Amino acid sequence: MRVVSGDKKGLSLKAVPGTTTRPTTDKVKEAIFNMIGPYFDGGIGLDLFGGSGGLGIEALSRGLQSMIFVDRDGKAIRTIKENLNFCKLTDRAEVYRNDAERALKAIEKRELQFDLIILDPPYKAQKLLHLMEEIQKRHLLKEEGIIMAEHENNVELPEVIGKLHCVKKEVYGLTVISIYKHG
Structure with missing residues (x-):
């Protein structure tokens, strides 16, 4: 697993230890950013199921100004922080251990609005419709x-x-990427 493009291109990222997370493959990551970017001119992002931080770090590498990472798993939080540190992106990121719904409530109080929101929850417990x-x-x-x-x-x-x-909606084997915007 690595950063595919941007100013951190080629840097290797650690995966979360164990089997609780499913890292997005580099091929799918490249496809995602070709659909939504591929590059950004600043902006703020939210990675609501951070995992290893790979998708959010990719967005930062491709020009997003800052990213908030959220995950409820302690091992994931440690991995995100290690990957941000290794990529020298800690100054452009906030990392919180929290449940997705509680995180949304906390973020609302800060009156933040995002240019990019990444929703990549565990496949077994998806509440994508509710979260959107x-x-x-x-x-x-x-x-x-x-x-x-x-x-x-x-x-x-x-x-x-x-x-x-x-x-946009693209299928990559068992994985589907759906892109939503205001209509």
């Missing part, structure tokens, strides 16, 4: 912002969720 409804209810996505949802191919997300519209 919560993101809208809490006004966490900028008007021109993007939500990237990674999910299993047996999960069918609606084309329209509130004011969000699916603008």
